[in-house]
Amino acid sequence: MSNDTAVDEFGNELMLPTQSEVSAPFWEMASKGVLVVQKCPDSGRLLFPPRPRSPFGRRAVPEWVSVTGKGTIWSFVVPRPPLTPQFAAVPSYNVIVVALDEDPRVRLVGNLVEGPDAPINSVDPATITIGEPVEVVFGKPLVEGTTLPRWRRVVPVAGTSGPDGT
Amino acid sequence: MSGQGLQDQAVIAGIAQSRFGRGLEETEYELACDVILAALADAGIDPSEVDGLVSYSIESSDETAIGKAVGTGELTFFARLPFGGGSAPASVGLLAMAVAAGQCSVGVAFRSRKRASRQARTWTRHGRGGEVAVGEEFSRAYGLVRPTDEVAMLARRYMHEYGATRDHLANVALACNRHGSANPAAMSYQRPLTREMYMASRWVSEPLCLYDNCLESDGALATVVVSAERSRSLRQTPVYIHSFAQGLPRQQHSMVNYFNDDPLYGPSWTCGRSLFARSEFQPQDIDVAQIYDAFSPLVLLSLEGYGFCKRGEAGPFTEDGGIEIGGRLPVNTSGGSLSEAYIHGFNLLVEGVRQVRGSSPNQVADVESSMVSGAEAVGTSALILRK
DSSP states (O other): OOOTTOBOTTSOBOOOOOOOTTTHHHHHHHHTTOOEEEEOTTTOOEEOSOOSSOTTOSSOSOEEEEOOOEEEEEEEEEEOSSOOHHHHTSTTOOEEEEEESSOTTOEEEEOBOSSTTSOTTOSOGGGOOTTOEEEEEEOSOSBTTBOOEEEEESSOOTTOSSTTOO | OOOSTTTTSEEEEEEEEOOOBSSOSSOHHHHHHHHHHHHHHHHTOOGGGOOEEEEETTOSSOHHHHHHHHTOOOOSEEEEESSGGGOHHHHHHHHHHHHHTTSOSSEEEEEEEEOOSGGGOGGGSOSTTSOOOGGGTTTGGGTOOSHHHHHHHHHHHHHHHHOOOHHHHHHHHHHHHHHHTTOTTSTTTTOOOOHHHHHHSOEEEETEEGGGBOOOOEEEEEEEEEEHHHHTTSSSOOEEEEEEEEEOOTTOOSSOOOSSSOTTSOHHHHHHHHHHHTOSSOGGGOOEEEOOOSBHHHHHHHHHHTTSSOTTOHHHHTGGGTTSTTSSSOBOTTOHHHHTOOSTTHHHHHHHHHHHHTOOTTOOTTOSEEEEEOOTTSSEEEEEEEO
8 A cells, every 4th residue: 555655756745546445455466467347247247446345236245357448538638727736746747538349438647658667747738639549567666565556548649748848 | 386396494593703804812612602592582583493404524512512501492303514615505505304293493503614715625635634535536646636636627628618708707606796895794805806807916816816816714504494484474575495406416425526538517407497396486577696706617518507597508698797696697696605704505595595685785675586506516505584
């Protein structure tokens, strides 16, 4: 699990996911480079975010299953200051919502990046479009025990290697 | 008055508000006491008669604090409401239920909040000590930090699906500003906004710009609820609580409602269905509406959820002054959260009452029915008030 005083390379306090008992397998598997979501054992329906019981079946305890990590961009934003210092330090970063190919009703929030360990603002936000295909990548842990799933383009777009397109 | 359920059994008999601004001298506690006493004076009721008290779960002054400072009577009904901005209509609705059920006879609902300073905004507290709630576990760490970012995500998708534009968002901001800039109590009084200013303003969370975001304000408001029978002997024109509803859709996620089948089907839809099922007034009959506007896209989503237009048609509904005084449906006639003050929607509630009394700074003619909504994107509530 993450600690209370994790900081980024600039010394800014990191905003870390508050992992709960029910979500622990998601983060454990993410640390191993595997994207997992829950599945209702009865209806087969995928569930996200995690929960202790499935509302879609009678055998209610969900299972964890791995997914391909392929999806499309459902929406995106470009937050601008005022922000917390961690995010103010990376101008023009994006946040995307990805709809999974396995079930587009299952969507995850993440960042579109050039590669597994590329900066959060490595993609020019002006090039992002809703519907673009993306795939999950896993870089270095943010802190021990916490690796955030990230997303990169399946089809590269020319001239997108920096916030200014440089 | 023999309608179903709660219909017209209780009234709002008193209202009050503090000054709105940045850096008010009084504490939240002092502001709360002052507006509660002023609302009771407005109603002509002594504080010792108060036996019901309702506020938000995040209100900083609790029932004992209020009681010992304003001198309430023995409280026989008290409750708090979750979800912040969804709560103002429900605070009155709960009291109406309690009055109708005989659980209390004089109820006060209030909200006091000083959030004009940066430190008062919850998103600035970050890291593991920063109260990142369980529901935010899968969004905050990616830099979706503030409520504006969370709503911007839904707004982008809405614009993509239905062809709504920044001009439509601007229509919301401009309507609120037109009303707020003519309201002497508003923070935007005599500060007109133009479409050019809107388009030239800085991004806060693209696709939302500065003027898509509400003001940051200090202030407080209160209302007094009594039975219809009691109100006949009071000094103010009774404002009947005609219909009250709360709404929380299946599989809803507060603010980050991206994880269910239909993220653009929000709490307004659930709430609106119950609200109008319990009402003699239907959407086309509503004379004026106060619609929760912490962010301009929430107004578009709410116009659809409450049935003022079809899904996807709220953008065009705002065109040609559609939500301004004189338009199809005058909205946020005191300026709302965008141009009067942001007190978690409580100023919208009080303006909804003024419109029925005939005392609004931007009075709509011959108001028979006045709707007030809480926040879209969280568990919400709404009221239809009538003469």
